[in-house]
Structure formats: C-alpha cells, structure tokens
Amino acid sequence: MNFALNIQGSPYTSNSHWSALNFAQACLSEGHGIHRVFFYHDAVLVANALQAPPQDEMNLTTAWQTLGQDYELDLCLCVASCLRRGILNDSEAQRFEKTASNLAAGFNISGLGQLIEASLVSDRVISFGA
C-alpha cells in the first residue's frame, strides 16, 4: 500500500514527529511505500539545520534525514509555513534579503499542491496532528 504522511506538530513540543517516524519505519519495514512526507504548520521546524538537541536525546532532524536517505523519501515542507517560521533555503533567503539560510539537507521546500497531490495518488493519507 502507498501512504502519504501529513505531519503538523512541532518537533519537540508535540508527539507528532515521534509517532510519524515510528509509523513510517513500521510501514517501510513491512514493504509498504511512502509517496511523500509533507510537513505543515510547526512541523516544518524540524528542518531547521541550526537545531542542536542534547546528544543523549533523539535528534528528529537526523532521524528524518537518515530514513529519507535509506528509503529515498520525498521530505517536503510547505513554503508558506516555512517562511512564517524562518526556515529558508538559499533562494528564499536571497529573495527576502536575509543574512543566512538554514534548511537542513535532505528536505525540500514546496507548496501545498504537493500535499493535495500526495493525498490524491496515495492509497491512504495519515495526518499527525498538532
């Protein structure tokens, strides 16, 4: 079965990312596919490359990057959510004349159309709420 994930909760102040990561791992290890992982609302904060959680705690950014690399996942962030919360790639940083960009490797910034497309082409869409 092919899944689309719609993740909404803030990385360290909600359970959204933990649940989604566990679900994704279970899904993929059972041989199912994940068409796209879409990050919306505060969930986009996970792609801030400047986060440095304590070393004996789970690093959610790294966890997604590793899973994304292992299974060639499309880790897609909503551009409007990103801009509002200060997650910028090089071109957005340039466009808004900011002094730096901070998008973590392995994530890409795109639009809400990607969430809609993923919802329509996948067999199931699973939302991890805020």
Add this chain to the structure above:
Amino acid sequence: MTQLLFILSHPPGSSIYAQEAFDAALAGSAFSNIALLFVGAGCLQLIEPKLAVEAHQRKDFQRGFRALPDYDVHNVYGCEDSFNQFRLHNQALVIQPTLLTQPDISALLKSVQRVLTF
C-alpha cells in the same frame, strides 16, 4: 463525488493552525472536489470574528468562508453535537454549515475518498 474531506478541529485565535488549515483546504479546492467538516472547537471558527480580529489585530481569514462557493466548494458541514456543546445555534455565524449527527458523520467519512485532518 467528494475526493477530499478536510476536517477542521482547531479553534481560531489561539494558534495559526485554523488559518493554515483553511489555506490547505483552498489549495485542495484548486485540484479536486472537496468538502469541509467543522468539529469540536473547530466550530468556533464559524463565529463572526469582528471583535476578536480588531482586539488582536489578526487576519480575518474567516471572511474567506463566504467566498467558498466561488471556489466551487458547496459542501460545508458542522458537527451538531459540537454546536450544542458550544451553544452556537443562536450565534451570529460567518456561514451556516449543514449540521450532521454522529451517524451522518460516519456516513460522510465512508463516502469520501480521502480525509485530511487538521
């Protein structure tokens, strides 16, 4: 046939989630046939927000509800139990949704192709 059902469960004002969820629904309306279902505290989004908007200087995104027919969105539902819980029957609302009972909601969930919960 409704392809995407957007369930809206966040109250307005306490976070930006309600406003962003409505953005997602509008994006959905550009690609497919959608319906909206307001549940729980999400029903509070339907209250005419004039005072709150002025007091907190926030964007009056609920004004967009009135434009839904222009986006070809004609199926807007509200949970009747939530309306009772929040005593919304005599409130001035931005738009009046079609109220659904719990069995109606179950039938709706079965009839749509995909559900996106916000």
